[in-house]
Amino acid sequence: MKEKIAKLISEILNIDEKEIKIEIPKNNKFGDYSTNIAMQMCKIYHKNPMEIASDLQSKIKDSDIVKIEVVNPGFINFFVNKNYLLDNINKVIKEQENYGRSTIGNGQKINLEFVSANPTGILHLGNARGGAYGDNMARIYKFAGYKVNKEYYINDAGMQINNLGLSLQARYLNLCGIKKEIPLNGYHGDEIVKIAKDLYEEVGSQQKDANVDFFKNLGIEKLLDSIFNDLKEFRVTYDTYTSEKKLYDEGLPQKTLEFLIKNSHIYEQDGALWFKATQFGGTRDIVLVKKDKEYTYTLPDIAHHIKTMDQGYTKLINVLGADHHGYISNIKSGISAMGYDSNKLEIKLLQLVKLIQNGQEVKMSKRTGKSVSLHELIEKVGVNAARYFFAMRSLDTQMDFDIDLATKKSSENPVYYISYAYARICSILKDNESTNVTKYVTINNNDAYNVLKKVFEFKSVVENAAKKELPHLVATYAYDLANLFHIYYSKNRIITDNREETNENLNMINSVKITLANALNLIGVIPPERM
């Protein structure tokens, strides 16, 4: 319908259809569709926008348009007949879980890397936010016709892992009665204490002479286990896992370094090898090889990105915490220096989650182990509420997470509101059989039309969410749809004395049910059939 109106106008004004913006007004007294084209054109025609609008009003003729209004300062509002909404009910029922699917992605390949937390502790709230965002985007992209690869980059090499090994070793040796300090930048999480304890309980002090590598590997194994278990419970899964250590085994960081040296992008200073990042848009030069000959994190990460780009992705998206902001220019300049297009890499920064308890901010730190874990969150509020809570807010708000509120499991979380709409529909459909309707004739009130209009909008919401990379548009959409349904439900009977009417109503609410489920699925929420 939108396209049709745009086309009609473009033919009259003789301009490109794409120039014409047709929007759905927030207030439905302004019609089903509205355009500001008359105001846009007044400069070109040197005419009053109201004049242009009136002119268009008289020239547009179409059987589906029942009324055209011209309103100050020059809006043209279209009122269309509602058959398209009624016809859409059968489309929804026919397409089921595919209703709303789009092809705008055109099969483009997107690599989505998210969470990628170091295996030096368990996942916390910040990771949960990143996980929810990444997974939501993956679901939305797929639904919008993109090909998506979800990747977890495992930092199982380097300094931090060394610290993990040393921390774990210290804990274990202490249990064996041997004095050993946790290193300065070591990890103090309970989960590390537990791994040491489990080991001690299993083998006693047999491993007291084991080297750090033993503890590193043990720690990585156990912590990755817990990370992926938590994520799975959170309904977040991955397609590929990339190990930093494996990149070393394949010699990729080495090759990357050699390439950069060969192309004179590297110089030596103070015994370290520096990359001339400033020549490629970086804010400052960066060290790739430390004076102890170890590589910094950046070198294997450049290799990693190059390797991914070689696989033909049109876009690489990394979801990182806001504290990694400074890293963006590092990695991008590295990619450019390797002769690749760094614009293909898009980095999404998520603002950190501020944790509120008893009205006060709780500082989080992985090192001190004083954070709320993802696991704990799920235990307290459930996966649905947690997923929705993260999905409903855009990434760039510094969100407050009130743990007292969340643990109340109350209706203050909108996910219950949406679930309730879904459960209401399910309970009606459970007790009432419906049959196919070929032509809807009884549905004729604004509450119903408002609901159906929302159902109709779904596909464009999916496309918008994909294009703008904003999953919260889907969360908000689900809420709006539930809201309109609740209003409709409270004012209208679905089961009536009239069999034909009842049957049409049942089909209509079934279309709402399907659309709700599809929307919620895109943000990892599974609505309950009963509440």
Added chain:
RNA sequence: GUCCUCGUAGCUCAGCUGGAUAGAGCAUACGCCUUCUAAGCGUACGGUCAAGUGUUCGAAUCACUUCGGGGACACCA
């Protein structure tokens, strides 16, 4: 100091290719269950869209400046 980001109702947040009277939830005060789930619906209260300047027919939205919150500026990741 330099860079990034945010600032919208008492609180938590929507509002995003500039549009019509700036919207929800929570909180507060009232209504609505003999009928399909009241975890719902409705009414009221609540705003200098941080401040200023500019661009525009039109700005919460775009640009610049100032103020304020958060973050980043490692031979950590």
